Amino acid sequence: MKIAILGTGNLGVSLAKGLIFSNAFTSLYLTKRNSDAIKDFEEYSKVKVTADNREAVQNSDILLLSVQPTQLERILEEIKDLLTDKHVIISTVTGFKIPRIEAIIGEDQFIIRAMPNTAIAVGKSMTCLCCNEKGKKRIAIAEAIFNRLGTSIIIPENKMQAATVICASGIAFWMRLIRATSQGAVQLGFDAKEAQQLAVHTCLGAASLLIESGKHPEEEIDRVTTPRGCTIEGLNEMEHNGLSSSLIKGLQASFKKINNISEK
Numbered sequence: 367m368k369i370a371i372l373g374t375g376n377l378g379v380s381l382a383k384g385l386i387f388s389n390a391f392t393s394l395y396l397t398k399r400n401s402d403a404i405k406d407f408e409e410y411s412k413v414k415v416t417a418d419n420r421e422a423v424q425n426s427d428i429l430l431l432s433v434q435p436t437q438l439e440r441i442l443e444e445i446k447d448l449l450t451d452k453h454v455i456i457s458t459v460t461g462f463k464i465p466r467i468e469a470i471i472g473e474d475q476f477i478i479r480a481m482p483n484t485a486i487a488v489g490k491s492m493t494c495l496c497c498n499e500k501g502k503k504r505i506a507i508a509e510a511i512f513n514r515l516g517t518s519i520i521i522p523e524n525k526m527q528a529a530t531v532i533c534a535s536g537i538a539f540w541m542r543l544i545r546a547t548s549q550g551a552v553q554l555g556f557d558a559k560e561a562q563q564l565a566v567h568t569c570l571g572a573a574s575l576l577i578e579s580g581k582h583p584e585e586e587i588d589r590v591t592t593p594r595g596c597t598i599e600g601l602n603e604m605e606h607n608g609l610s611s612s613l614i615k616g617l618q619a620s621f622k623k624i625n626n627i628s629e630k
């Protein structure tokens with residue numbers, strides 16, 4: 367696969383790392399206006415760094431667009447005359463809906479929207495995908511790319527905003543929960559390094575149990591909570607202080623914000 371990432375910022379760099387470490391391309395173009403900032407990627411074979419989006423498009427088949435929402439229209443205008451039937455356009459841009467993309471480059475293009483997260487750098491992204499009518503013929507390519515870099519599901523476009531909150535912003539939310547656990551562990555006597563090790567591996571274990579078994583979290587909680595024991599004591603104290611409620615309210619606030627942003 368000849369892949370280009372147009373707009374190699376925070377997410378684009380994560381995407382590039384994931385693609386490089388999974389050896390998932392025959393050539394990889396990375397573009398950025400200040401391309402010197404990502405020049406180090408040229409140490410990897412088959413990777414070309416440039417500020418020239420048109421050069422990247424002409425030499426690639428899969429175009430991953432990863433710019434800010436306000437920058438997408440300009441970049442689409444810049445490349446639209448170069449688009450041919452070989453190109454698959456995959457946009458990670460938040461809130462920029464398919465009809466708006468079609469209005470710029472035309473309906474007769476393979477257009478896919480992807481909502482990955484920064485864990486794509488380590489091959490563990492949860493990525494949600496949707497596409498336009500024509501894109502249905504190429505969605506399997508997007509699935510192949512993102513399944514190699516984690517897990518993907520196809521969803522209707524009207525759920526992309528919610529997917530952004532849960533999966534993309536979700537990385538930040540889970541980081542805070544892990545940090546809070548580490549802070550608690552330090553207070554209980556572990557040094558900072560040990561505390562983080564305990565927190566991340568317990569988090570990984572909890573997620574892995576559910577992934578492997580497909581069980582509901584409460585079933586696994588039942589296995590841990592000894593009657594009158596310390597686990598239920600801690601859980602109930604957390605709930606009295608609004609753990610679940612605060613998380614759900616945070617997700618709702620984030621969803622409200624994303625809808626406000628994309629209406630503008």
Ligand SMILES: NC(=O)C1=CN([C@@H]2O[C@H](COP(=O)(O)OP(=O)(O)OC[C@H]3O[C@@H](n4cnc5c(N)ncnc54)[C@H](O)[C@@H]3O)[C@@H](O)[C@H]2O)C=CC1
Pocket residue numbers: 372373374375376377378397398399400417419432433434435437440441458459460481482483484534535
């Ligand atoms: N950061 C994240 O975790 C996630 C971000 N997204 C979405 O992906 C998009 C990118 O996000 P970030 O990487 O965080 O933003 P960013 O601002 O870090 O990266 C955008 C990059 O595009 C470059 N750029 C802008 N105009 C350009 C042009 N005309 N030609 C070439 N490069 C150009 C900028 O220099 C910058 O490096 C956004 O729309 C964001 O909402 C989606 C999922 C997760």
Ligand SMILES: O=C(O)[C@@H]1CCC=N1
Pocket residue numbers: 460530534535
């Ligand atoms: O915080 C944001 O608005 C963007 C969208 C998802 C991740 N970063």
